[in-house]
Amino acid sequence: MSKQPIASNSPFVPPVGVPAARMAAEERRLQILRVAISLFAQKGFRGTTTKEIAHAAGVSEAIIFRHFATKEELYSAILDHKACASGGLDDICNGVAGAVESKDDRAVFEGVALTLLEHHEEDTEFMRLLSHAALEGHELTQMFWQRNVLQMYDLLGSYIRERQREGAFRQMEPKVAVRAFLGMIIHHSVNNNLWDQKRSVLDITNEEAARQFTEILLKGIEARTDTARTQHTGRRFAAGVQRTTAKKKQTK
């Protein structure tokens, strides 16, 4: 369906920066997408009319249906577009790659936390969109889930597992720790951007939140070097290796 009329017969580059009243198809398509994202985020799929979208985009309703066969297709295109393109995951991977390499636990988790919090804050629209989609049972929700959330669990989960092998973290199911950590962060985001936008309950910066949540998690899952209460996890890991080398390097 994607038409691409550029350079049909002329070898020139199309004037990209020109704000013409009449747009190229691709341009218009993207503009409609952007406008629709904002509206769907505010009012949900059913709460947004094609008329509104058209008006907000400054075109007639028929144009919408020239670019997207149905309202549903427009919606899917958005979810598709955002779920693939906005790889918040890549940012995170790149951002903490160094910390993972050097086993700087604090930097790893604080980095992930801060990236997520900031990402959510600057893209509240998408969070709302996803929430609406999830509630409405839209299938693409699961695509997003599989593409982003599962990988996050893998990423953090395998890091934790590695650090457990090294004796830095206590024995437990890594996924539980990941859920706890993501829970703190995502719940905090949802609170700030959806439920309590005035922050009447708790008003802290993203940096502070990332630091504090990381602190709680790390202390919560670290292997204790002191008065070890071994009662609940029966076995102590076999290879009691480089405890000292992994002593934690929070120099940052």
Place this chain on the structure above:
Amino acid sequence: MSKQPIASNSPFVPPVGVPAARMAAEERRLQILRVAISLFAQKGFRGTTTKEIAHAAGVSEAIIFRHFATKEELYSAILDHKACASGGLDDICNGVAGAVESKDDRAVFEGVALTLLEHHEEDTEFMRLLSHAALEGHELTQMFWQRNVLQMYDLLGSYIRERQREGAFRQMEPKVAVRAFLGMIIHHSVNNNLWDQKRSVLDITNEEAARQFTEILLKGIEARTDTARTQHTGRRFAAGVQRTTAKKKQTK
């Protein structure tokens, strides 16, 4: 439907337990409410038509509007009804009162966690309803927030503050700890009931979840008796009091 000429002329005593085709006003009102709760929870306010509600209740559409002036009023009546009646908060307060009294940290937090998780599980409908309402910006969302969530922050927050004074927990803003804790639990609930109903990522019982999250939180916020890393919180609290007496009584 089944006609049942109950004691038509017999002296008074209205037959309360009889399932007549024709209902008393109050009865019908409640039935409509119940039906509407379920439908609004599934499909949201805008996604549910008054026609559907009427059909599901087995009456004509006009009946809906005899009991509720507008669709909006019906919606508000539901939120009102649920937010007031279902005081999940009281259950929690009563449930952990003893543990709070005896300063059994583990029992306090595990109790709160388990109550919340089970409450969410058996009333998924209301969770969905609230989510829809929050996304749609319905005013009654904030009523619920103020009536339930704020009190939860007060309850747990003041408990934590007390235990900090006793030297059991490290110095930090109690609300942050509460947010972290509620974050783990509520996020876990939302995951299970909304995003990942098949529990493909993490499948644990509510008891297990409550135990593990409590473990992480308590270890995460407890005052350390060992190699104290004082670098990040500059001041050590002035009244270095009964550290020993509050040594933690996790005997349960």
Place this chain on the structure above:
DNA sequence: AGATGGTAAGTAAGTACTTACTTTCAATAG
């Protein structure tokens, strides 16, 4: 001139809500 960006003015199927009317039923009067 012919393809492409754009529109005005539809249409059929909903939507919330009303109106005018019928049925049920318990408390009374005869």
Place this chain on the structure above:
DNA sequence: CTATTGAAAGTAAGTACTTACTTACCATCT
């Protein structure tokens, strides 16, 4: 022990308006 009555429970068939989506027709670029 009926018969009457009147209010409340119920309905069928609307109304006025909105919705997603179409059709037939311009306008403007190579």
